[in-house]
Structure formats: C-alpha cells, structure tokens
Amino acid sequence: MIQDISQQRRLIERFAFLSDGGTALREPFFAQAKVATLPVDHIICRDGGQCSQLALVLAGTARIYKLGENGREITLYRVEAGQSCVVTASCILSQRPFPAFAVCETEVEAAVVSQADVQRWLTSSSHWRDFIFAQVAERIGEVFSVLDAVLFQPLDQRLAALLLHRFGRSRLGASPGGILYVTHQELAVELGSSREVVTRMLREFERAGALLTGRGQIELLDPSILEAR
Secondary structure: OOOOHHHHHHHHHHOHHHHHOOHHHHHHHHHHOEEEEEOOOOEEEOOOOOOOEEEEEEEOOEEEEEEOOOOOEEEEEEEOOOOEOHHHHHHHHHOOOOOOEEEEOOOEEEEEEEHHHHHHHHHHOHHHHHHHHHHHHHHHHHHHHHHHHHHHOOHHHHHHHHHHHHHHHOOOOOOOOOEEOOOHHHHHHHHOOOHHHHHHHHHHHHHOOOEEEEOOEEEEOOHHHHHOO
C-alpha cells in the first residue's frame, strides 16, 4: 500500500496512466502497489527465473541483457524513470520464465505491482492497458535496433555510435569538459564484444585524433571523426 501523499504525487507525475485513469485506477493502484528501493548491481531477475511482480521505475536505471554461452553480454535495453520492463510484463502474462538478466545499473526506486494486479488491470483499465502496450512497442523497436546493429553494422561503427550516444546523453558520467568515465570492458559488454577488440578500436580512434583514452576514461577530441564512421 502506498499511503504517502508525496509518493503518490511522484507516481502520478511519472506515469500518465495514473492521472488519465482517474480514481478508478489510482485507488486500487495505491492500495495494492508497494515502493521498493534496490541497490546498485542488485540482480532483479535471472535468465530462467519466474516473474511474480512488475516494477514501475520512479528513479534510477536497470539494464536488461542477454548472456551468451561464451560468457559475453549484450545489452538489450534499459528501463529508466517512467518506464517498466516489458519482458517482465510478457512473462507475467504468458507465465513463461524470464529469458534474460535484469540488473540495477544504479540504485533503483520503483513501485512494485503483483502479477494478479497486472493481469486484472489489463482487462479493467484501458489506461493501464495502453501503458503496457506502448512500452511493448517501444522496447520491440529498441531490441530490433540492437539486432540490426549486431547483424549488419561493423563493430567500429557500433562503437563510434555508442561513444557519441554516451557523450551526448552522459549516461555513464560524461563531464562538461568532454570526459566519459567508462572502462573498455563496460563498452565491450554493451556491444557484446571482447575488451581486447574494443581496446584495439579505441586505439585506432585515438590515432585518428577522435579521442584520448586514459584509465577508466575517454576524452572526446573531435566528434566529427566518429560521426564519419
């Protein structure tokens, strides 16, 4: 139960279906949902695990990734404030195991909804149903983008695009001075590659004058070189 008025207000501001659905949805939602805080690196769900709850993120970021038999990871998508994990929702509806891993990339604060409520509100609330389906459509697009990149784009192009994205959005901590705090291993995990391959490509970018690498950080010198990839 979520009785705290400030928490209720935060949820209404983050999730439009609560404001659009009126008291008919808000009252049962606040009566049944709970707010939980999970620490960074906490494993939310493992590949093959069962999903009994759906989390709606209020703050923080969770990463959904697939682990290959060779031990390499590839990120499928992230769940951020105002979003929910559609793989979890689909597993709840189909009663199938979770087909990936979900981990807290930062500390995550979320409203947690039970499996029974997820299913019940899908039939009783068009606003809840629209929210879930909109999340599914968005995530399918992201996963297909990842699949397209892995299958059809050279790794150097994918790395260049990832670096430009990271510098642009500062997801991993780019400073105003153009420094991105990220390790070669973290970039390799993101791309589903090996650290050695990523290091070799970063050195190529460095020789071209695009960036300057250091321990745990990358300084952007000339983004146009990366954009030309």
